[in-house]
Amino acid sequence: MRMFRNRAFGATLLVGALILAACGSSDEGSGGDVTDGPTITVTSFNFPESTFLAEIYAQALENAAYPVERNLNLGSRELIFPEIESGNVDLLPEYVGSSLQVGFGADAPTTTAEGVSALSEEFAALDMVVLDAAPGEDKNVFVVTQSFADANGVATVADLAGAGDIVLGGPPECEDRATCYAGLVSVYGLSNLAFESIQEGSARIAALESGEIDVSLLFSTQPVIVEKGFIALDETEGLIAPENIVPVVSQEVVDAYGDDLTTLLNDISAKITTDVLLDLNGRVELDAQDPDEVATAWLTENGFLD
Amino acid sequence: MGFISDVVAWFSDPSHWAGSDGIPQRTLDHVWLALLPTMIAVVIAVPPAVVLAHRHIGRFFANALVNVGRAVPSFGVLIVAAIFFVRAGASLRFWPAVVALVALAIPPIFTNTYAGIANVSPSLVEAGLGMGFRDREIVQRLELPVAAPVILAGIEISFVQVIATVPLAAVLSSGGGLGQYIVRGFAQGRGGVAETFAGALLVALLTFVLQRLFAFGEHLLVPAGIRRLTDQTERSAV
Amino acid sequence: MNRTVLLAQAEPRPLMDWDWVWRNLDDIWAQTVEHLVLTGIAIGVGLLVSLALAAAALRWRGLYAPIASVSGLLYTIPSLAVFAFLAPFTGLGLLTAEVALVSYTVLILVRNIYTGITGVPAGVVEAADGMGYRPVRRFLQIELPLAAPVIIAGIRIASVTVIGLVTVTSLLGLGGLGFFILDGLRRSILFPTEIIIGTVLSAVLAAVVDLGLLGVERWITPWQRRRA
Numbered sequence: 001m002r003m004f005r006n007r008a009f010g011a012t013l014l015v016g017a018l019i020l021a022a023c024g025s026s027d028e029g030s031g032g033d034v035t036d037g038p039t040i041t042v043t044s045f046n047f048p049e050s051t052f053l054a055e056i057y058a059q060a061l062e063n064a065a066y067p068v069e070r071n072l073n074l075g076s077r078e079l080i081f082p083e084i085e086s087g088n089v090d091l092l093p094e095y096v097g098s099s100l101q102v103g104f105g106a107d108a109p110t111t112t113a114e115g116v117s118a119l120s121e122e123f124a125a126l127d128m129v130v131l132d133a134a135p136g137e138d139k140n141v142f143v144v145t146q147s148f149a150d151a152n153g154v155a156t157v158a159d160l161a162g163a164g165d166i167v168l169g170g171p172p173e174c175e176d177r178a179t180c181y182a183g184l185v186s187v188y189g190l191s192n193l194a195f196e197s198i199q200e201g202s203a204r205i206a207a208l209e210s211g212e213i214d215v216s217l218l219f220s221t222q223p224v225i226v227e228k229g230f231i232a233l234d235e236t237e238g239l240i241a242p243e244n245i246v247p248v249v250s251q252e253v254v255d256a257y258g259d260d261l262t263t264l265l266n267d268i269s270a271k272i273t274t275d276v277l278l279d280l281n282g283r284v285e286l287d288a289q290d291p292d293e294v295a296t297a298w299l300t301e302n303g304f305l306d
Numbered sequence: 307m308g309f310i311s312d313v314v315a316w317f318s319d320p321s322h323w324a325g326s327d328g329i330p331q332r333t334l335d336h337v338w339l340a341l342l343p344t345m346i347a348v349v350i351a352v353p354p355a356v357v358l359a360h361r362h363i364g365r366f367f368a369n370a371l372v373n374v375g376r377a378v379p380s381f382g383v384l385i386v387a388a389i390f391f392v393r394a395g396a397s398l399r400f401w402p403a404v405v406a407l408v409a410l411a412i413p414p415i416f417t418n419t420y421a422g423i424a425n426v427s428p429s430l431v432e433a434g435l436g437m438g439f440r441d442r443e444i445v446q447r448l449e450l451p452v453a454a455p456v457i458l459a460g461i462e463i464s465f466v467q468v469i470a471t472v473p474l475a476a477v478l479s480s481g482g483g484l485g486q487y488i489v490r491g492f493a494q495g496r497g498g499v500a501e502t503f504a505g506a507l508l509v510a511l512l513t514f515v516l517q518r519l520f521a522f523g524e525h526l527l528v529p530a531g532i533r534r535l536t537d538q539t540e541r542s543a544v
Numbered sequence: 545m546n547r548t549v550l551l552a553q554a555e556p557r558p559l560m561d562w563d564w565v566w567r568n569l570d571d572i573w574a575q576t577v578e579h580l581v582l583t584g585i586a587i588g589v590g591l592l593v594s595l596a597l598a599a600a601a602l603r604w605r606g607l608y609a610p611i612a613s614v615s616g617l618l619y620t621i622p623s624l625a626v627f628a629f630l631a632p633f634t635g636l637g638l639l640t641a642e643v644a645l646v647s648y649t650v651l652i653l654v655r656n657i658y659t660g661i662t663g664v665p666a667g668v669v670e671a672a673d674g675m676g677y678r679p680v681r682r683f684l685q686i687e688l689p690l691a692a693p694v695i696i697a698g699i700r701i702a703s704v705t706v707i708g709l710v711t712v713t714s715l716l717g718l719g720g721l722g723f724f725i726l727d728g729l730r731r732s733i734l735f736p737t738e739i740i741i742g743t744v745l746s747a748v749l750a751a752v753v754d755l756g757l758l759g760v761e762r763w764i765t766p767w768q769r770r771r772a
Binding site: 378383385489496509 | 619632711712715725728736743748
Binding site: 048072075224 | 557561564567568571631632635636637714715716717723726727729730731732735737
């Protein structure tokens with residue numbers, strides 16, 4: 001009996017310890033505690049470029065001894081905006097055009113500057129500050145295979161009208177977006193275009209190659225487009241707006257850390273060109289390097305890490 | 307309530323009922339994507355389980371296989387399978403999901419078949435031997451019919467799990483049956499909650515209907531005497 | 545980077561790039577721990593909730609049927625749908641994942657706790673009553689230990705199930721070994737090492753936890769061993 005009671009006690013302890021361990025280790029946040037102030041939660045969308053951009057900003061902040069927490073690879077804009085509204089996001093690398101059109105349902109800007117000022121107004125309502133836009137941009141592009149382009153004489157999005165019944169593959173949120181499938185149908189009148197929802201880019205590339213879809217939504221900075229010999233169709237109707245990278249930061253963090261922080265982030269953004277995006281995407285997608293490694297390497301090459 | 311009317315609106319939208327992306331076609335896709343892997347799993351799992359259980363060997367192996375099998379994450383198998391299909395230049399729409407679902411379906415079918423056959427009363431087997439049955443006849447005419455309810459229960463468990471897991475395939479491709487509504491609703495945040503709910507409701511409904519059909523089929527397949535024999539004892543072997 | 549370099553890199557990679565594994569050992573370890581933490585919370589909380597529900601069902605027997613049927617219904621709802629449905633309300637993250645995971649755990653555990661305890665022979669319960677055990681003490685010292693094998697069997701099934709489901713919580717932006725599976729898919733499906741590592745380690749983790757719990761069962765129910 002005595003023996004048993006000890007064991008039962010031990011088992012209870014074990015379960016208790018499990019729960020404690022579970023609760024205890026989950027708030028083992030990273031980052032230094034040198035600077036006093038709010039922890040900066042850095043967030044990214046669910047594709048590699050967004051993640052390495054978030055890593056670039058996060059590591060530079062950590063290097064300058066700001067307390068940083070990562071919440072990366074989170075989801076589509078539709079999922080992240082509610083998180084911003086709930087105050088769970090302190091830094092997010094955004095894309096000017098998509099943020100305005102998809103995030104806020106606003107009209108597409110024609111220039112980057114126009115986009116940034118419109119975006120600043122929209123984000124102000126969410127207590128977020130829009131910093132300087134980077135020179136680099138990453139647009140949505142509609143790509144086809146070389147053989148499809150040759151067979152149907154297609155070089156622009158408008159040419160797709162003559163290609164018979166064809167299928168566009170895009171992530172689920174593409175279907176109703178004015179910058180994506182919905183816009184292709186309404187602006188270009190592509191009534192011959194059907195939509196297939198394929199969430200991940202890598203799976204869309206596979207579907208394009210296997211002939212399951214004819215057109216795929218990809219990002220202009222994906223080196224895989226060149227590597228696979230895909231043709232990015234010219235988009236002439238201004239469906240796709242300027243898409244410069246622009247970090248948005250919470251008012252709370254800007255108030256707490258002031259110019260030191262914004263200057264650091266702006267200096268970094270100034271160096272992010274489209275070529276940099278292509279290069280870093282190549283390192284992640286083709287060289288199998290991890291987004292955090294790629295970010296560290298780029299920051300070091302550019303003298304932001306010591 | 308806004309939410310309920312959103313769900314009703316989703317179901318009353320005629321575009322959700324038409325074409326390859328409509329509810330009828332996606333329901334059929336879902337059924338086929340659940341049925342085929344379950345049938346493949348039966349073909350793979352039942353014969354070795356019957357042979358091993360008949361000879362009363364490999365109980366440890368059977369247990370280990372089931373435990374390891376249950377531990378393999380379907381999501382991982384799905385994506386690992388996708389690697390191979392991509393390399394072969396094949397479509398990701400159907401077969402990677404079949405591979406993952408077959409892996410999911412095998413363990414319950416294997417355990418129940420093994421348990422069903424192994425637990426057939428030795429006196430019954432002896433009676434068969436006394437009647438001059440050969441090994442093969444004992445399996446075919448005694449053990450299989452007596453174990454049938456337990457084996458079918460295993461197949462049913464697998465089938466239900468597979469139906470509920472089909473939607474994972476929608477993360478990878480435009481397939482995944484009704485799961486596509488769930489994934490699409492998910493990607494659209496708050497605006498997609500009604501669609502997600504509609505998808506989940508359809509899957510639950512489909513499971514319910516298929517389970518009833520399965521029970522009816524089982525009723526036809528298993529002789530009444532055996533049903534009475536095993537009903538109260540071994541239905542819940544797993 | 546010039547074109548020929550890119551083309552050379554487009555060759556399918558070996559399935560296992562061990563160099564990647566060695567470079568990322570610390571990450572792999574961290575995600576494994578995270579996976580265990582997510583599982584531990586689900587099992588811990590699920591166990592508490594299930595004990596309460598089972599105790600209520602034992603006190604008022606009429607409750608068991610509704611509890612069991614609600615649990616049974618939940619099982620037919622895809623986990624992905626539960627995550628997707630909760631996310632807009634409970635946010636992307638831990639809460640959403642745990643609400644879903646705890647629900648699945650409860651579903652398995654309530655049934656096992658209830659059947660385990662109702663399976664304790666009536667004679668034993670009467671003997672305890674005769675020895676003057678009050679209901680709470682009888683429950684904790686007699687019924688719960690005797691039901692332990694069935695309950696632990698339930699915990700084993702729940703743990704293995706939850707470890708598998710945690711791979712899917714990567715879709716909510718959470719860590720755990722599913723991170724590698726999803727990240728591998730997102731980055732490039734031609735680089736499979738990450739995907740394979742995530743899948744294999746998750747399976748190994750489930751098998752190890754299952755064996756560990758089997759050990760716990762043997763340890764706290766020594767009378768079972770003597771019988772065998």
